[in-house]
Amino acid sequence: MNRQYFSQQTFHFLTLLDKNNNRDWFNDNKNQYEIHVREPALDFIADISADLARISPHFNAIPKKIGGSLMRVYRDARFVKDKRPYKTNIGIQFRHEAGKDVHAPGFYVHISPQECFIGAGIWRPDAKALGNIREAIANNSKDWLTVSQQKAFKQNFELGGESLINGPKGYPKIHPMILDLKRKDFIAITTLKKDEVTDKKFKKTVLTSFKQADNYMRFLCKALKLNY
Numbered sequence: 001m002n003r004q005y006f007s008q009q010t011f012h013f014l015t016l017l018d019k020n021n022n023r024d025w026f027n028d029n030k031n032q033y034e035i036h037v038r039e040p041a042l043d044f045i046a047d048i049s050a051d052l053a054r055i056s057p058h059f060n061a062i063p064k065k066i067g068g069s070l071m072r073v074y075r076d077a078r079f080v081k082d083k084r085p086y087k088t089n090i091g092i093q094f095r096h097e098a099g100k101d102v103h104a105p106g107f108y109v110h111i112s113p114q115e116c117f118i119g120a121g122i123w124r125p126d127a128k129a130l131g132n133i134r135e136a137i138a139n140n141s142k143d144w145l146t147v148s149q150q151k152a153f154k155q156n157f158e159l160g161g162e163s164l165i166n167g168p169k170g171y172p173k174i175h176p177m178i179l180d181l182k183r184k185d186f187i188a189i190t191t192l193k194k195d196e197v198t199d200k201k202f203k204k205t206v207l208t209s210f211k212q213a214d215n216y217m218r219f220l221c222k223a224l225k226l227n228y
Helices: 008-019 023-028 030-055 127-139 141-148 151-156 202-212 214-223
Strands: 090-095 106-111 116-122 158-160 186-192
Touching: 008 030, 023 030, 030 090, 030 202, 116 202, 116 214, 127 141, 127 214, 141 151, 141 214, 151 202, 186 202, 202 214
Parallel strands: none
Antiparallel strands: 090 106, 106 116, 116 186, 158 186
């Protein structure tokens, strides 16, 4: 069943939070955060759970205020110059069951007044995971090219993230897959318009993109020896 989760009020609240990023303002407007941000996000997570399980039963959709798929609104400002206390976006990560943090493989939804997008893959994997993915690409380059160049995937997703300036150790500079072997992130992103986020077909739009990234996610999970 089609259902609207997010609205123009969602974007309006996030815009105001960006302009008033302090604890006093947030506490005074916390009810608006609940109504326009957290509650619709949790409803979306709950409603997409069964559909996500049909793509892969190993990615979690957990509609909890704390410790679930909705990323916390509070920023970790301990080690950065920017001390603003709140995130001004909605981040939803459907993380692999084996993952413990945001660096695990997952499907992702990002909503903010500046940009909205759907993501799939793994962001900043640790050294061991990164090495396993590079090894899988080098040893199974045909399979990698098949999933990364698949028509439906390539038409909608773009591989992003950071890359090394030089190739990783152990691989020749002229390796045919050197551009992909340089990657430090293996995230694929497809952008969304605001009216797609506020549309009643939003869940369908997200699921369509997740399905388009199905083989890409399968390759990464296989490289990491994870169930898919």
